[in-house]
Structures are given as C-alpha cells and as structure tokens.
Amino acid sequence: MAAILKIFLIMHCFFVLHGRHADGMPNVYDVTEYGAKPSNQDNTDAFLAAWRDACGSASGNATLLIPNGTFVVGAVKFSGPCNAGAGGGATAVVIDGVLQPHLSNDHDDGDWITFSRVNNLLITGSGTLDGHGSDGSTNHCQAKPLTTTLKLNVVTNTIIRGLRSVNSRGFHVNIHRSSYVTAEGLHIEAPATSRNTDGIHVGASDHVTISDTTIGTGDDCVSLGPGTTDIVVAGVTCGPGHGISIGSLGKTIGEENVRGVVVKNCTLSGTTNGLRIKTWPGSTSSSIWAYNITFKNITMNDVYNPIIIDQHYCPHGQCSNITEPSLVQISDVTYERIEGTSSSKKAVKLLCSESRPCSRLHLNEINLSCGDQTPCDTEISNVQGMHDSVPQAPSPAPSPSHEQEANILLL
Known part of the structure; x- marks a missing residue:
C-alpha cells in the first residue's frame, strides 16, 4: 500500500x-x-x-x-x-x-x-x-x-x-x-526549553516507520508508548531534546506490551538521553512487557546518558509511590555498534526493577568515550545476565535477583 x-x-x-x-x-x-x-x-x-x-x-x-x-x-x-x-x-x-x-x-x-x-x-x-x-x-502537567x-x-x-x-x-x-x-x-523543531514537545509520539499502534527526519525539541525526539509493536525508527537526526525513548510505561491500568522495535542509523547530538527505556515505579499495570528491541548503528555526540534504562522514572517528583518497584518486564534488548561521545562519566546506565529484573540484554561493539578519550563508567543494577546470543521470545517474568555487573568495553 x-x-x-x-x-x-x-x-x-x-x-x-x-x-x-x-x-x-x-x-x-x-x-x-x-x-x-x-x-x-x-x-x-x-x-x-x-x-x-x-x-x-x-x-x-x-x-x-x-x-x-x-x-x-x-x-x-x-x-x-x-x-x-x-x-x-x-x-x-x-x-x-x-x-x-x-x-x-x-x-x-x-x-x-x-x-x-x-x-x-x-x-x-x-x-x-x-x-x-x-x-x-x-507547559505544566497539572494544566489542561x-x-x-x-x-x-x-x-x-x-x-x-x-x-x-x-x-x-x-x-x-x-x-x-x-x-x-x-x-x-x-x-520538527521547538525551543530546547519547551516541555512536553515530543517530536513524534506513537501509542497503541503497529507497523509504523519513522525515517529520514530531523527533530530538535525540548522533550523526546521520538517516544514510543504502550501498545506499540513492529516499529522502525531509521535515519533520524535528534537534538536538542531528550533522545529516542520507549515509554514511559506502567503508569496506567490496562497498558499493553511494547515489542518489535528497531532503532537504527540515527545520530543524536547534545541530548540529555540517547537511547532510553523508561518505566514508572509502583506500576499500576499488573505486568506488562517491553521486549524484542534493537538499537544499532547509532552515533552519539556529547549525549549525557547515551544508553539508559530507567525503571524509577519520576519526572518533576510527581510519584506517590516512588519507593515501590516497577512491574514492567524488560527483556531481549540489543545494543549494537553504538559509538561517539558522552558528556557524563556514566555512558551506560541499566537501572532495572528490583521486582522485574531486566533479562537477556545484548551489548555488542559499544564504543563510547567520555571527554578526552577518558574511560567511561557504567551503572548497572537488577540485570539477569548479559548475552551475545540471538534474542529469543520472552520467558515468564523472572523472580528478583541480586544486582549483576556486566563487562562492557567502553573507550
């Protein structure tokens, strides 16, 4: 068609x-x-x-x-x-x-x-x-x-x-x-100071392709909400803004899974985040999944959080249950050939849920430097395994595990 x-x-x-x-x-x-x-x-x-x-x-x-x-x-x-x-x-x-x-x-x-x-x-x-x-x-969230x-x-x-x-x-x-x-x-453009001005938001939709597009806003360049499946984001130039995000997930009852997402051949410059998956703490949904997600061939230019999973997402302190774990299960996520520079010392943050640890995360050819070619740090919690194998279909939600560190080569 x-x-x-x-x-x-x-x-x-x-x-x-x-x-x-x-x-x-x-x-x-x-x-x-x-x-x-x-x-x-x-x-x-x-x-x-x-x-x-x-x-x-x-x-x-x-x-x-x-x-x-x-x-x-x-x-x-x-x-x-x-x-x-x-x-x-x-x-x-x-x-x-x-x-x-x-x-x-x-x-x-x-x-x-x-x-x-x-x-x-x-x-x-x-x-x-x-x-x-x-x-x-x-642009305040309490307004209409x-x-x-x-x-x-x-x-x-x-x-x-x-x-x-x-x-x-x-x-x-x-x-x-x-x-x-x-x-x-x-x-697509808006001032870097403008809030809630996402470039392209996709929700409850399938078979959506976003390509060859330039986006600079005060929020996410691309955001993929609950119920998005079979999505391709390719050739997007992002910045300023908050990067390319999956989520936020787990805020309201009845949310559906996110699956089959491919983000490739994109460039992010001067953004607060690069590739982000974000879920709310104390999720109201009993259990939803974000799985079969691939990020590949991505260039970062002075991005503050190049790779981040944040399962304690709470913007502007609007969470009444900040201490409760997210119930969103993240699995089968591949990061491949991610290169460039981070403007912070922690280029990779995988901050997963204590109740639903992330599983089967694949990080291959991650080449990020943190100013003057100095080594970057990582912050990883509640991750069950880091693999180089081909992602499989998601398994039932695993039980909580202790924090697991991963060996990630960063320049």
Whole structure:
C-alpha cells in the first residue's frame, strides 16, 4: 500500500502543478475556493467544507489543497472514512502554505489538526505547521491537555512526508491506534526549553516507520508508548531534546506490551538521553512487557546518558509511590555498534526493577568515550545476565535477583 501511495504522490504532483483535472486522476479541492483566505480570519469552516467534498469524492482519488500563504485555523478534525480509501484509491492532503492556530480557540481536547478513521491517506507538501507554542513556561502537567499539532487517530496505510512542524504547544505529531503509517522527511523543531514537545509520539499502534527526519525539541525526539509493536525508527537526526525513548510505561491500568522495535542509523547530538527505556515505579499495570528491541548503528555526540534504562522514572517528583518497584518486564534488548561521545562519566546506565529484573540484554561493539578519550563508567543494577546470543521470545517474568555487573568495553 505504501507503494500505491508513492505512485499516487507522483501523479498528484504532476496534475496539481499543471492545474489539470481528468477522469480517474486526482480531483483537487482548493480551500481558497471554499472561502479560505491567507489572513487573520478563522478558516476552520472553509477547511472542513473542502475536506467534506474531497473525502466524499467518488472519483477514486482526491486531493485537499492548502496553497501558499499563511492560513489561520482553529481545532479541525478531518474525519473519515473517505470514499477514495474505501474504493482502493487514496486521499491526499497537500499543505504548501503555513498554518497557524486561531488564538481564541481553546482546543479543549488537546489536539489542533486531527485526521481520524481514514484509510489510504497521504499528507504532504512544502508547508509549515506553526503551533505558536511558548518557551514552555505554561507547559505544566497539572494544566489542561497541551495542544498536539498533528494527530493521526485510527488511520491505516498513511504517509506523512516533507512537512515542517515548529513551536508546538504539545506533541508535534501523535500517531494513535493506527496501522501501517510512514512518517518521512519531516523537519520538527521547538525551543530546547519547551516541555512536553515530543517530536513524534506513537501509542497503541503497529507497523509504523519513522525515517529520514530531523527533530530538535525540548522533550523526546521520538517516544514510543504502550501498545506499540513492529516499529522502525531509521535515519533520524535528534537534538536538542531528550533522545529516542520507549515509554514511559506502567503508569496506567490496562497498558499493553511494547515489542518489535528497531532503532537504527540515527545520530543524536547534545541530548540529555540517547537511547532510553523508561518505566514508572509502583506500576499500576499488573505486568506488562517491553521486549524484542534493537538499537544499532547509532552515533552519539556529547549525549549525557547515551544508553539508559530507567525503571524509577519520576519526572518533576510527581510519584506517590516512588519507593515501590516497577512491574514492567524488560527483556531481549540489543545494543549494537553504538559509538561517539558522552558528556557524563556514566555512558551506560541499566537501572532495572528490583521486582522485574531486566533479562537477556545484548551489548555488542559499544564504543563510547567520555571527554578526552577518558574511560567511561557504567551503572548497572537488577540485570539477569548479559548475552551475545540471538534474542529469543520472552520467558515468564523472572523472580528478583541480586544486582549483576556486566563487562562492557567502553573507550
């Protein structure tokens, strides 16, 4: 299906650029033909009217076009299913202009631009989503939900390509309960001081690929939440920010496992963390797993915690049960060919749960230096074995064990 969407993209570019309509070719629905204007007026109604026609098009393929110019729009939800997707065609949304939020809109649900229940969707263009976020001074967890710039909710066979997202008030991109999604060639940025501005967050989704994307924010460049399976993160340039994270896990009841994650060929520069797995202490979930995870071919440039498992994750001291162990089981995690520099003396921290020790961790070709080629230290607790064998399927949660040190070669 990704191949079909890519062919459709080529067709779209030709016919939109040449202003042509043809039977069986993409029908273009330009928001300016529905009353949208590049001004300070709220264009929400015009955007939704154009979407209704594009989504309802029976032509087989349809394109919603937001042309050059700066358009103000409130919280907008583009809902499906669309006729094109149901019939095997594709719906494209081309954003060539700059979108800014309507400041009088409260975005009570925490989302600014949402695509929901759409199949065969392409979101592309040379435009910018400007969330007009602050420096993070109002981004407190006790406040109402922060505004996510772009949310994909229950979408399938979807590609996001080429867009720029800046200054989000919350997450830049949130992929939720979706399948077969590709995010590629994106440029995401927010101030290094902005809180909760994750670049791309994936939750309760499967078969998601994030590739060839540049992310610099005040939080995680990529975060993978509960219920994410079969995920590939490749060719991501990260920094500033908090690195590439799995988690946080174990905070709420009913969370599902994380498995089948591959992070490869990425570069992290000046981030607080590099490759992180984080779980809450005193987990409310009875027992969930994070397993079959691979990190390989990663370059670190002055990263404070290049490799870290933190099963006592408690940001801003918001944990009532900080002394209780996490119930999240981490197993079958491979770190391979991780190189570069650490800005701290402890390049590897594997701080696992006393109740659910980490098992079957594989560290191969870890070449990290800590300033002037001085040796790095490691901090390891509650790890049951370090192996070089091929990871296997997870075993039942092991019983607690004493702290086990590992021999890790660091430059």
